[in-house]
Amino acid sequence: MPLSISLITDTVMTPSVRLQEMIRVIRSARTQGEERGIIQKECADIRAQFRQSDNGERSHSLAKLLYVHMLGYPAHFGQMECVRLIASPRYSEKRIGYLGAMMLLDEKQDASLLITNSIKNDLSHSSQYVQSLALCTLACMGSAEMCRDLAPEIERLLRASNSYIKKKATLCAVHIIRKVPELAELFTPSARSLLSEKNHGVLHGAVVLITELCEHNPDTLDQFRKAVPELVQIMKGLVTSSYSPEHNVAGISDPFLQVRILRLLRILGHNNDTASDAMNDLLAQVATNTDSSKTAGSAVLYETVLTIMDINSESGLRVLAVNILGRFLLNNDRNIRYISMTSLQKIVQSDHNAVQRHRGTIVDCLKDQDTSVKRRALELSLALVSAVNIRSMMKELLIFLSTCPPELRSQTTSGIFNAAERYSPSKRWHIDTILHVLTTCSFTRDAFWNLVMLSHFFNLSSQQPLVQVACWCIGEYGDLLLKGECEEIEPVQVTEDDVLDALETVLQSHMSSPATRGFALTATMKLSTRITDNVDRIRSIVSIYGSCIDLELQQRAVEYNALFKKYDHMRAAVLERMPVMDKNSPGHTNGDTSGENKEPDPSKPKPVEAGLLSEPASQSVQLQMKAPSGNVIPAHGLGQVTQTVVLNNPNKASLPCLFLCSCLSH
Amino acid sequence: MIKAILIFNNHGKPRMSKFYEHYTEDTEQQIIRETFHLVSKRDENICNFLEGGLLIGGSDNKLIYRHYATLYFVFCVDSSESELGILDLIQVFVETLDKCFENVCELDLIFHVDKVHNILAEMVMGGMVLETNMSEIITQVEAQGKMEKSEAGIAGAPARAVSAVKNMNLPEMPKNINIGDISIKVPNLPSFK
Numbered sequence: 089m090p091l092s093i094s095l096i097t098d099t100v101m102t103p104s105v106r107l108q109e110m111i112r113v114i115r116s117a118r119t120q121g122e123e124r125g126i127i128q129k130e131c132a133d134i135r136a137q138f139r140q141s142d143n144g145e146r147s148h149s150l151a152k153l154l155y156v157h158m159l160g161y162p163a164h165f166g167q168m169e170c171v172r173l174i175a176s177p178r179y180s181e182k183r184i185g186y187l188g189a190m191m192l193l194d195e196k197q198d199a200s201l202l203i204t205n206s207i208k209n210d211l212s213h214s215s216q217y218v219q220s221l222a223l224c225t226l227a228c229m230g231s232a233e234m235c236r237d238l239a240p241e242i243e244r245l246l247r248a249s250n251s252y253i254k255k256k257a258t259l260c261a262v263h264i265i266r267k268v269p270e271l272a273e274l275f276t277p278s279a280r281s282l283l284s285e286k287n288h289g290v291l292h293g294a295v296v297l298i299t300e301l302c303e304h305n306p307d308t309l310d311q312f313r314k315a316v317p318e319l320v321q322i323m324k325g326l327v328t329s330s331y332s333p334e335h336n337v338a339g340i341s342d343p344f345l346q347v348r349i350l351r352l353l354r355i356l357g358h359n360n361d362t363a364s365d366a367m368n369d370l371l372a373q374v375a376t377n378t379d380s381s382k383t384a385g386s387a388v389l390y391e392t393v394l395t396i397m398d399i400n401s402e403s404g405l406r407v408l409a410v411n412i413l414g415r416f417l418l419n420n421d422r423n424i425r426y427i428s429m430t431s432l433q434k435i436v437q438s439d440h441n442a443v444q445r446h447r448g449t450i451v452d453c454l455k456d457q458d459t460s461v462k463r464r465a466l467e468l469s470l471a472l473v474s475a476v477n478i479r480s481m482m483k484e485l486l487i488f489l490s491t492c493p494p495e496l497r498s499q500t501t502s503g504i505f506n507a508a509e510r511y512s513p514s515k516r517w518h519i520d521t522i523l524h525v526l527t528t529c530s531f532t533r534d535a536f537w538n539l540v541m542l543s544h545f546f547n548l549s550s551q552q553p554l555v556q557v558a559c560w561c562i563g564e565y566g567d568l569l570l571k572g573e574c575e576e577i578e579p580v581q582v583t584e585d586d587v588l589d590a591l592e593t594v595l596q597s598h599m600s601s602p603a604t605r606g607f608a609l610t611a612t613m614k615l616s617t618r619i620t621d622n623v624d625r626i627r628s629i630v631s632i633y634g635s636c637i638d639l640e641l642q643q644r645a646v647e648y649n650a651l652f653k654k655y656d657h658m659r660a661a662v663l664e665r666m667p668v669m670d671k672n673s674p675g676h677t678n679g680d681t682s683g684e685n686k687e688p689d690p691s692k693p694k695p696v697e698a699g700l701l702s703e704p705a706s707q708s709v710q711l712q713m714k715a716p717s718g719n720v721i722p723a724h725g726l727g728q729v730t731q732t733v734v735l736n737n738p739n740k741a742s743l744p745c746l747f748l749c750s751c752l753s754h
Numbered sequence: 755m756i757k758a759i760l761i762f763n764n765h766g767k768p769r770m771s772k773f774y775e776h777y778t779e780d781t782e783q784q785i786i787r788e789t790f791h792l793v794s795k796r797d798e799n800i801c802n803f804l805e806g807g808l809l810i811g812g813s814d815n816k817l818i819y820r821h822y823a824t825l826y827f828v829f830c831v832d833s834s835e836s837e838l839g840i841l842d843l844i845q846v847f848v849e850t851l852d853k854c855f856e857n858v859c860e861l862d863l864i865f866h867v868d869k870v871h872n873i874l875a876e877m878v879m880g881g882m883v884l885e886t887n888m889s890e891i892i893t894q895v896e897a898q899g900k901m902e903k904s905e906a907g908i909a910g911a912p913a914r915a916v917s918a919v920k921n922m923n924l925p926e927m928p929k930n931i932n933i934g935d936i937s938i939k940v941p942n943l944p945s946f947k
Contacts, residue, residue: 107865107868108865111864111865115864151868154868155867157779158768158770158771158867159768160768160779160782160783160786161779162779163779178905179901179902179905180902180905183872183898183902184868187868187871194776195776196776215901217897217898217901223879224875224879224880227879227880227882228774228879228880228881229776252894255884255885256879256884259879259880259882259884260879260880262880262882263880263882288887289884289885289887289890292883292884292885292886293884296882296883342886342887343839343842344839344842344843344883344886347836347839351836383838383841383842384838384842386838387836387838387839387841387842390836390838391836422799422800422801423801423802423803423837423838423841424838425801426801426803427837427838430837457797457799457800458797458800458801459800460800460801460803460804460805461800461801
């Protein structure tokens with residue numbers, strides 16, 4: 089291919105041309121297979137290149153190999169080549185060698201040890217760009233060994249070099265401290281003196297270094313508290329300086345440096361009155377003067393707010409901070425809304441009242457389009473629920489639940505249950521809420537588990553209908569309960585034995601009414617098709633009740649026994665799960681108590697057409713809801729409000745299976 | 755700390771990937787795929803932060819991304835970085851690329867990925883922000899580029915020049931140039947073959 093003259097002067101020399109050729113060829117591949125073939129051929133070429141003695145082509149080959157590596161193909165055979173190239177006297181070869189080292193080598197490879205010496209030499213090279221290559225590579229992939237070897241060199245560079253190298257050496261020092269924390273003492277003296285540098289890059293690095301030192305060691309932290317006035321001065325300079333084009337981002341002077349300093353001030357002022365006092369003025373100044381119309385300003389303001397909240401600042405300042413966050417909540421930019429909710433989350437425990445003032449806005453954010461924002465709003469809303477606002481908050485949360493994205497559903501339901509448990513104004517409200525949740529979304533394990541817990545609790549206080557509901561649930565959905573962990577605070581793995589224990593307790597408890605016992609027995613029976621291990625136990629339970637005094641129970645037990653013995657092949661079909669209710673199906677009579685759709689519960693399995701089961705005795709499948717005998721729930725033990733439940737289902741078609749709630753209005 | 759910086763296009767093809775912690779090649783590709791999957795699902799007008807369940811580190815880590823034309827720029831960071839600050843950093847990075855490549859487009863990144871690495875090395879080092887002043891970054895990048903070129907130029911120029919000229923396709927030189935009355939005899943030049 090003919091090369092035009094201009095190409096000779098520009099790109100022929102650098103590794104890029106060969107690389108570009110290869111890239112062009114790879115891109116012309118039309119299928120994945122073709123690409124693989126091309127790359128295999130290229131890699132073979134590269135390998136051959138590496139084996140030859142030095143001929144100036146090496147850097148090109150390594151560049152090609154790194155490109156191939158980025159696409160995801162193996163490139164480990166280039167590791168030794170990196171070592172060789174790093175040792176070369178030529179800058180272009182060193183450069184690609186170091187880049188290769190950063191991409192292909194890590195501390196686990198032996199090859200990485202081999203470059204320690206090269207790095208050491210290059211750190212004292214006459215050209216600052218070679219020095220910078222060495223520093224960069226050490227900071228990216230330096231192992232603990234290498235760091236220990238080279239730390240004194242880095243410390244020397246920290247003190248005596250130009251600002252370009254100083255700033256790189258500073259960050260390198262941070263990496264060293266992270267790898268080998270004991271070396272922190274080596275860098276502490278020089279770190280302090282770096283604060284008097286004028287170059288922003290060096291200052292930035294210095295602040296990062298000091299932050300790292302303080303986080304590692306509380307004694308060092310004490311030492312650096314003396315630097316607070318100096319830091320405050322630097323900040324003041326940045327905040328009040330007139331337009332400086334170099335570091336200016338959207339009208340803010342070096343926002344990156346400002347944010348770093350604010351973060352360091354936060355660490356220094358935390359739990360320390362003197363330091364906090366020294367910062368109060370500055371923080372007030374930044375909070376009021378920073379223009380937050382662009383992201384840069386918002387970043388600084390946000391950091392200021394976090395600092396104010398985390399140190400021992402005076403109360404006026406704290407109020408200012410929370411108000412700024414409140415303002416952020418109303419910002420059009422979603423990023424800013426998200427950020428402000430993140431920070432409100434951090435302070436909701438300590439400054440609960442201040443955050444409560446913004447509850448309305450937060451609840452509005454539940455309706456935002458963005459899932460990230462919704463998630464934040466949900467966490468914050470749940471944190472803001474209290475005894476005072478439980479009713480209104482729950483309304484909002486339930487509305488949210490009906491439209492929330494699936495990935496947030498379980499978090500929402502657990503949150504609702506927790507809140508309900510802690511703050512519910514009455515038992516009835518509590519139950520209503522749980523049932524509302526269950527009807528809103530498909531049965532979640534959480535909902536279930538809560539119901540079972542509730543039923544256990546209520547079993548002792550003779551709230552029979554609730555127990556009946558719980559039994560029915562366990563019968564129908566026992567397999568879901570057993571299938572996985574539930575997402576409660578203490579995750580509990582429910583075993584089949586646990587479930588059967590619960591049902592047996594109900595069966596045997598002298599507080600259970602006969603009706604309740606009937607529910608429990610049926611539920612136990614249903615579980616025989618839903619569980620795998622304990623079917624024998626079920627069989628034995630059922631047969632025991634075959635000789636029970638209670639007629640109803642006896643009849644059921646005998647029938648179930650028959651199902652086990654003679655009609656075992658039909659058992660699964662008979663005990664199948666109820667299909668979901670269609671609200672408009674015939675024979676559906678609504679009782680409209682408290683606006684919820686309450687449907688009575690068929691306590692028997694679907695009647696089999698062949699009529700093998702004898703007609704059930706008192707509680708027929710057909711249940712109908714009648715008006716309650718009163719609208720007032722009496723005080724405990726002072727009488728009853730009864731509501732009979734009868735379901736009409738003449739078609740014997742898909743039976744509705746929305747909840748039994750009528751029993752609640754007792 | 756910045757854990758990784760990824761650039762990929764709207765179809766998930768990586769254009770540059772830099773990891774500041776070590777992962778195997780397979781894991782790196784998985785991370786790129788997973789990140790693309792998460793980021794490409796997002797609408798244009800929702801916030802630029804993503805979190806939760808990432809291969810690259812778990813609950814402490816966030817993805818902060820920006821979408822420019824056909825490219826996604828994704829920074830994976832932990833909680834010690836300011837989210838809004840990183841958003842600004844992405845902006846500075848892209849503007850720097852724009853200045854260095856003159857109206858940068860995806861093709862520039864494809865064919866000069868090593869240059870992109872060099873530019874990035876002046877901005878982020880060891881997972882930490884090094885320099886955010888655009889003119890400073892560009893100055894350094896240009897100086898290093900000059901150094902490379904001058905070095906290669908001194909060493910390799912003669913050999914390259916010969917091979918380049920050999921490949922030139924010069925048109926056949928005429929023996930005589932006739933411009934009316936003036937007739938210039940063209941000397942017999944050896945053919946460049």
